[in-house]
Amino acid sequence: MSGTSSAVGNARGSERGSACAVAVDVAMLTIRDGELMLLLVRPQPRELRDRWALPGRRVRDEESLDDTAHRALRELAGLTAPEAHLEQLRTYGDPIRDPRGRVVSVAYLLLTPTTDDPAADTGAAFFPVRTLGGTGGAEDDGDAPLMAYDHDRIVPDALERARSKLEYTALATAFVAEPFTLGDLRGVYEAVWGVELDAANFRRKVVSTRDFVVPVEGLAPPGPGGGRPAQRYRRGSAERLHPAMLRP
Amino acid sequence: MSGTSSAVGNARGSERGSACAVAVDVAMLTIRDGELMLLLVRPQPRELRDRWALPGRRVRDEESLDDTAHRALRELAGLTAPEAHLEQLRTYGDPIRDPRGRVVSVAYLLLTPTTDDPAADTGAAFFPVRTLGGTGGAEDDGDAPLMAYDHDRIVPDALERARSKLEYTALATAFVAEPFTLGDLRGVYEAVWGVELDAANFRRKVVSTRDFVVPVEGLAPPGPGGGRPAQRYRRGSAERLHPAMLRP
DNA sequence: GCCGGTTCTGGTCACTGTGACCAGAACTAG
DNA sequence: CTAGTTCTGGTCACAGTGACCAGAACCGGC
Numbered sequence: 001m002s003g004t005s006s007a008v009g010n011a012r013g014s015e016r017g018s019a020c021a022v023a024v025d026v027a028m029l030t031i032r033d034g035e036l037m038l039l040l041v042r043p044q045p046r047e048l049r050d051r052w053a054l055p056g057r058r059v060r061d062e063e064s065l066d067d068t069a070h071r072a073l074r075e076l077a078g079l080t081a082p083e084a085h086l087e088q089l090r091t092y093g094d095p096i097r098d099p100r101g102r103v104v105s106v107a108y109l110l111l112t113p114t115t116d117d118p119a120a121d122t123g124a125a126f127f128p129v130r131t132l133g134g135t136g137g138a139e140d141d142g143d144a145p146l147m148a149y150d151h152d153r154i155v156p157d158a159l160e161r162a163r164s165k166l167e168y169t170a171l172a173t174a175f176v177a178e179p180f181t182l183g184d185l186r187g188v189y190e191a192v193w194g195v196e197l198d199a200a201n202f203r204r205k206v207v208s209t210r211d212f213v214v215p216v217e218g219l220a221p222p223g224p225g226g227g228r229p230a231q232r233y234r235r236g237s238a239e240r241l242h243p244a245m246l247r248p
Numbered sequence: 249m250s251g252t253s254s255a256v257g258n259a260r261g262s263e264r265g266s267a268c269a270v271a272v273d274v275a276m277l278t279i280r281d282g283e284l285m286l287l288l289v290r291p292q293p294r295e296l297r298d299r300w301a302l303p304g305r306r307v308r309d310e311e312s313l314d315d316t317a318h319r320a321l322r323e324l325a326g327l328t329a330p331e332a333h334l335e336q337l338r339t340y341g342d343p344i345r346d347p348r349g350r351v352v353s354v355a356y357l358l359l360t361p362t363t364d365d366p367a368a369d370t371g372a373a374f375f376p377v378r379t380l381g382g383t384g385g386a387e388d389d390g391d392a393p394l395m396a397y398d399h400d401r402i403v404p405d406a407l408e409r410a411r412s413k414l415e416y417t418a419l420a421t422a423f424v425a426e427p428f429t430l431g432d433l434r435g436v437y438e439a440v441w442g443v444e445l446d447a448a449n450f451r452r453k454v455v456s457t458r459d460f461v462v463p464v465e466g467l468a469p470p471g472p473g474g475g476r477p478a479q480r481y482r483r484g485s486a487e488r489l490h491p492a493m494l495r496p
Numbered sequence: 497g498c499c500g501g502t503t504c505t506g507g508t509c510a511c512t513g514t515g516a517c518c519a520g521a522a523c524t525a526g
Numbered sequence: 527c528t529a530g531t532t533c534t535g536g537t538c539a540c541a542g543t544g545a546c547c548a549g550a551a552c553c554g555g556c
Contacts, residue, residue, distance in 0.1 A: 020268070020269075020270045020307060020309075021268075022268045022270060022341070022352050059268060059341070059352070061268075061343065061350060062343055063343060064341065064342060064343055065339070065341040065352075088338050088339060090336050090338070090339075091313070091336060091338075091339045091354050093270070093307070093312065093313040093354065094312060095309070095310055095311065095312060102309060104270050104307070104313075104352070104354075106339050106341065106352075242494075243491075243494065244491075244492065246490075246491065
């Protein structure tokens with residue numbers, strides 16, 4: 001960023017850098033009904049109206065990249081995600097992407113507890129990741145939503161990032177609202193990884209990791225179907241898991 | 249990248265995206281005499297001539313980001329790194345960085361076996377990472393080279409990426425030329441992590457990881473001071489380490 | 497040739513963390 | 527009350543690791 005590169009200094013004149021457009025695309029993940037969901041919007045170009053895309057906006061002069069990410073969600077889906085975890089995924093900069101000119105896109109990953117539905121007039125919607133195809137899910141079937149641009153390359157990267165970060169960081173807590181139970185947290189891992197975990201072993205691991213979660217007053221009532229009431233927890237201060245919790 | 253973001257579609261006119269400059273900065277790491285080294289160059293702006301910077305160039309219209317990274321090395325240090333591992337680190341895009349205008353910089357990490365010295369007329373040089381300060385090295389002393397722009401934020405990120413990637417990938421082999429010995433490979437870990445490893449345990453771990461390294465014909469002669477000749481190896485096809493080799 | 501120092505290679509042993517599994521606690525639904 | 531559910535706590539066998547030891551194969555100096 002800033003200061004970027006010695007090239008800038010020398011030149012403006014002598015260096016042949018073009019003024020590419022810079023955009024931010026956001027892969028917003030959340031969990032609904034035990035399923036990992038991704039937010040998609042309708043691209044604005046006429047010829048792409050039958051496809052889906054990650055919400056994305058051009059970066060403004062005075063705006064940080066993180067701010068652009070939040071603005072994209074607000075403007076294109078009517079959503080705000082103040083509690084969310086936002087991190088850069090990577091930057092996609094192939095010269096040949098959009099015939100109308102070069103746009104370098106900084107992709108972001110956003111993890112958040114279940115939020116409101118997208119504003120109806122935006123046409124945005126949450127899709128179960130399982131149905132997207134080519135994402136490691138079970139149903140790589142044909143009726144996956146068709147993606148615009150190169151977003152079918154960004155989405156798998158975002159999912160892989162989220163899945164691997166759950167292994168060695170305490171980021172799973174970004175998906176649940178406080179207070180939560182260990183069952184809620186286990187549900188996060190199961191939804192993101194698409195596997196079933198042993199409740200007892202999961203509990204042992206989480207509780208034995210210092211400051212991963214801290215118990216708070218009170219018990220959570222069982223869901224429909226019964227079960228013993230569960231201890232409530234809130235996020236702890238730990239950021240990394242040592243050793244990692246590897247997916248099966 | 250491409251296709252970047254629905255924003256592009258709608259607008260060009262209606263969307264208020266500015267045409268930021270896009271640059272690539274490269275953190276080139278290699279190992280010399282058992283020490284981890286970072287390539288730095290002299291910034292071109294007059295007022296920054298007493299500082300050091302990562303080699304960086306503006307991205308050209310027709311050029312991929314990866315190509316820009318290689319060109320920066322070639323033009324600013326006279327170096328080519330065909331065998332190297334090149335990966336994106338992250339993108340630095342704070343609005344306030346260079347007073348002359350906004351430049352979004354895509355930082356790259358490049359790992360390579362020991363190469364030639366930089367071309368003398370470029371003023372580029374390799375610095376022991378240990379002497380850079382604030383990088384987890386032992387000597388965070390005052391006479392660390394002064395960095396230009398925000399490159400003092402990029403460098404620690406690059407080092408942390410390299411250190412953590414050695415834990416869970418087979419990337420250490422990117423630092424050694426083939427054929428190599430397990431002692432060479434152990435030297436990579438020791439240089440990057442700044443620790444000493446037990447030779448026997450390291451050997452057990454590496455050899456037991458399928459396709460991490462594969463033995464080749466012949467023994468490497470001992471260095472000065474003696475020692476038993478060592479088996480030669482080449483890189484295997486494995487990319488990830490299961491389970492990870494954690495730094496002590 | 498001998499001897500200490502070096503590195504490489506192969507082995508043992510105790511300990512940690514994990515997966516598989518079991519069982520009781522505490523609830524819901526019928 | 528009973529069957530089914532989830533939560534919580536426990537055992538056991540096993541894999542991987544760190545610490546350590548010892549022999550193999552080389553060097554240099556005496």
